Amino acid sequence: MPRVTFTQNIQRHVPCPPASADGRTVREVLEHVFATNPRVREYVLDDQGAVRRHMVVFVNGRQIRDRARLSDPVPADGEVCVMQALSGG
């Protein structure tokens, strides 16, 4: 099952410990995390459900390409990493 981790800086605002979450795309995996921790959603995604402008999501160390729909595939043993971009601070 894919594993999801969040940047340390987000924890100051909303706790989001590492989680295992099912799903074949970034959207599916993150939706499973948000289902159990709903406040995290608005810290990571904007009003349209896209990745916030100054956030970045990696799958196995590679930045995702589809920031609007989050359709990038996630392998069954994938590591999804939600980080803040260097910009925006």
Place this chain on the structure above:
Amino acid sequence: MSTRLFVATRKGLFTIERRKGRPRARWAITRTQFLADNASMVLPDRRDGSVYTALGHGHFGVKLHRSKDGGRTWEPCATPAYPPKPEGLDDREPNSGRPIPWNTELVWALEAGHASEPGTLWCGTLPGGLFRSRDRGSSWQLVEALWNHPKRREWFGGGAELPGVHSICVDPRDPRCVRVAVSCGGVWMTRDGGAGWECRAQGMRAAYMPAERQFDPHVQDPHHMVESPSNPDVLWVQHHNGVFRSTDGATSWQEIKTVKPSAFGFAVAVHPADPETAWFVPGVSDEQRIPAKGRVVVARTRNGGENFQVLTKGLPQEHAYDLTYRHALDVDETGDRLAFGTTTGSLWVSENQGDSWEAVSEHLPPVYCLRFG
């Protein structure tokens, strides 16, 4: 008379309180909250003692927090959010041509609703959406009639690059009557609680437009608009290139050309009991956003703008480059106490309608909004 002031700054929320003492009382910082976070707005709600503050996290977006105990403890509440942008909609900021993001980019106005609607709040945002909550910020609804108005698509950004609603005036005589000001898009008014809207900026002048468009109500840039609590037909606007006043509920506006030392600025406050008395904190011009001659002054009229006094006592009169943003000047419910805060972190309080001022701090982060409450 107010003894407490909330100050929202680039680096957190500060509570300032008046403490009795000898030889005289002093205003001092008594609490700091959300330190290092960008607090764009604060609203003490006099109806129930709640306080709201808006934070804009660079990475994590805009968030709203609520305090039910006068600002001691806080809980997150809902943030106004835009509905899904319709697929294929061509909604662009007219000057840059860039697509308008259907996202809350900034909480730029937060106001308590009418006294008869205790849970109601109004919220203005970049990129131009007006929201209403009927449950003290637990949920928000976009005022769709204004957002979907065909003329909204012509609103354009000023300094903020996106259009936004920064001033909201709820008529104390009628909860259905609300006036909002938009940079840049004029003044808008509803008489039916938000179902229908019309632009009400007739008489305003936009010096930054070609001659044939200067009096177009839809292109006006009111920097801030306030309503006289004692006569809500009187509204004052500090506009991008002048001061304007309406005495007929925003049906028409008259330019006030007597303001000294200059007509540019952001902030305006009106006396709670006297619609003829208003205060401004002028800067040189839009191209020179600093106080004239390096002197921080407050301009006050007591006769509806016929003439102004330039108030300087207690304010720095050389090499001062403080700029006061639109929400960073406030007057308390008596009209005697005023405060303003600046981009360079100065905060001054007056207890005599501006005749003299006392510095509370000169080392705050840039001040975005302050309010007695």
